[in-house]
Every structure is written in structure tokens, then in C-alpha cells.
Amino acid sequence: MKKLSLYQIAAKNLLRKRTRSVLTVVGIGLSAWVLASLLGFNRGYDAALKKDIDNMGFQVLLTAKGCPYEAATLMLKGGTGLRYMSESVIDDILLQREVDSVTPMLMQAVFDPDRGDSGAIDAYLGIDPATFPGMKSFLKFKQGGWFTDPAARVAVLGYEAAELEQREVGDKMLIPDKNIELTVVGILERSGTQDDGTIFVPIRMLQKEFGQQGKLTAVGIKVDRKADTAALENRLYDLPDVQVVSMAQVKNTIMSLVATAKVMVLSIAVIAILIAMVGVINTILMSVFERFQEIGIMKSMGAMPKDVFRMIWTETIILCLLGGALGLALAFGLAQVTDLLIRRLLPYTPTGRLILIDVPLMVTTFAVVLGIGLVSGMYPAWRAARVRPLESIRSEGD
Secondary structure, three states, X not given: OOOOOHHHHHHHHHHXXXXXXXXXXXXXXXXXXXXXXXXXXXXHXXXXXXXXXXXXXXOEEEEXXXXXXXXXXXXXXXXXXXXXXXXXXXXXXXXXXXXXXXXXXXXXXXXXXXXXXXXXXXXXXXXXXXXXXXXXXOOOEEEEOOOOOOOOOEEEEOHHHHHHHOOOOOOEEEEOOOOEEEEEEEEEOOOOOXXXXXXXXXXXXXXXXXXXXXXXXXXXXXXXXXXXXXXXXXXXXXXXXXEEEXXXXXXHHHHHHHHHHHHHHHHHHHHHHHHHHHHHHHHHHHHHHHOHHHHHHHHHOOOOHHHHHHHHHHHHHHHHHHHHHHHHHHHHHXXXXXXXXXXXXXXXXXXXXXXXXXXXXXXXXXXXXXHHHHHHOHHHHHHHHOOOHHHHHHHHHX
């Protein structure tokens, strides 16, 4: 007769109550899914936000004085920037030794009644063709190129803006309510940043047509690599009627906006883990009670308490291994669905992948799930090991 291994015995015991075992594996799998998705979100969100900040092309942003939360979200999302500051502030900025270069920007928003069912806002970003392209060197063109005249009536469209407007190089487009005709001279490739939805126009033209001569909404500042950025920011704070938004501040601001959501998700993960532990304990403990006499007979035939303990503990480990594998498969396969759900729930989400699931994360999740199994299986295994053969046989007779 072929001798069965401990794992084969444990597997056969679990298959005796298939429905209960399957439900337990599913419960553990859902807990592992939540845990892996949470860990992947923490890593993915930080990485995507860092990429968005790096792709802005400058390390410090100067805006008109206002709410720092508004400044952070407007600049990352390509917002409308309703406050203005004098263009003369550039002269003060260039006096700082840490500054490598600057680029002025003016954002204007116009309501377009022809977009969608009820209209939408078109945002036009006025830029300086002499400085802006150098700071955004990662932007590549699908068609055409940057304009060179800061006063010309031309436009460069981000990839999504071109798709929405259905324009190509050489086409004409109107600024609603202004009756200003622009010629499209360039269409950018998809960059995965807020620039994809932006309409870039010459800053002098935008200032003139919107009556904002000498006004800006922001100044991007590229800092020398070896310079002390903190010291520069402290001196810029002394400039009147402006506020300094460093990219580190932007990250902290946005992270504070999603901190509550992260706490909620973490709470859900903890609850899911606790439910999984209770499910494992319940399944294995019920199995021990149902096999009370069987365990007693095994011990009367020479099985030691440690043998019974190992058998029950192995059953727990098998359940957790299967549940962990199921959870990781769900987390990996449904990462895009989770990504879309998070984007609908959070007040701000950066471009790029929000859920990053890699090998180290999978190993960590698997280790946590296995740890849950080891802890959860100790009490049922201990109870089984303490079964007395005489009492179990007597209970069977009763």
C-alpha cells in the first residue's frame, strides 16, 4: 500500500467539505486582493505623481497669491488660474543666483457652447516660444512643431486636444466668443501628462486678445542642479503678491488630499484580513470538531500530538496558499478596473498607472497571507493535538 504524505492527507481532508473549503479560499483570496491592490496603489500613486511633477520641466512655480491647494491642483491639472500677477516679477526672479531659466505662462478659459450636450470650458495656455519648449523637451511632435512668433495667431494642440477638436496641422480653429481664428501649426504625441489636453498659444497674442497685457498666471522656474532650492524659495517668499509652489509642496498637498481615502482603504484591508482569519479559524475548527472521533482513533493507533498538530496546521497553510494565489491573480488581472475605480473616487489622480504590482509586492502579499494562515491555524491545531483518545471514543458511543 502506498504511503500518503502529510500534504496529501491534509488535501484529502479539505476535499471532504469542498463547499466550505472553497468559500474559505475565496474569502482569503478577496483579502489578498484588497491587500495587494492597496500596496500597489501606495507605490503606483507616488510614482505617477513624481512622474507628473518631473514632467512639468521646472522645480519651482510662482503663482499669484491665493490658496496653495488651488495652485497645486490647477498647475498639475492644467487649470484656469483666475489670479494674475505682474510680468515684472520675472526681473526679480532672474536676480536670484540659483535660477537657471524661467518661462512665463498665462492661462485663459473660454466657455465653448458647442462642446458636448451642455458646453464645456476650453483652456488656452499662453507660452513663450523662446523658453517653454526648452523646459518641456520631453514633448514630441506627431505633426508640425513649435511656433516661433510670440504674437502670432497660431496654436499647438496636445494629443487629446487635437482628437477632441478633430484638427490637423494647417486647419483653422476659433476661440469661442472672441472670434479669433488660429492656425494649427503642431500636434503633440501622447505624453501621458496634463499637456495632452492643452491648447498652447503664443503668450503675447493671448495677453493682447484677452486684455491681460503685462499679466501672468504663473512663472516656471528651472533651478540649477547644484543650487539650494530651499534657500531660493525662502527669498522668493519675500516678493509681493505672489506665492511659491515647489514641486515638493505640490506632492505634499496632493498627498494630503488623498490621505483620508488611503486611511479608509487601509481600514477596509485590515477588516478584510480579520474576516479572512476568522473564516480560516472557523473552517479548520469545524473540521476538528467533526473529526473528533477520527483524531482520537489516530492517536490511539500511535499518532503523536505533534503529528496531529502538523496535519491540521498543514490544512490551514494549504487554504492560505490557494487563497493567496487567487488574490494575487485577481489583483493583477483587475488592476485596470481598480485603477478606473480609484480615479472616480479621488479628488486628484496623476497620469500613468495608479496600481503597480510587481514581484516584490506579490512576495510581500503572499508572505502576509501565509502569516495569517500560520497564526490562524495555531488554535485549531492545538485543540486537535489535545484530543484524548478515550474521551473521543466515549463521545462516539454517547
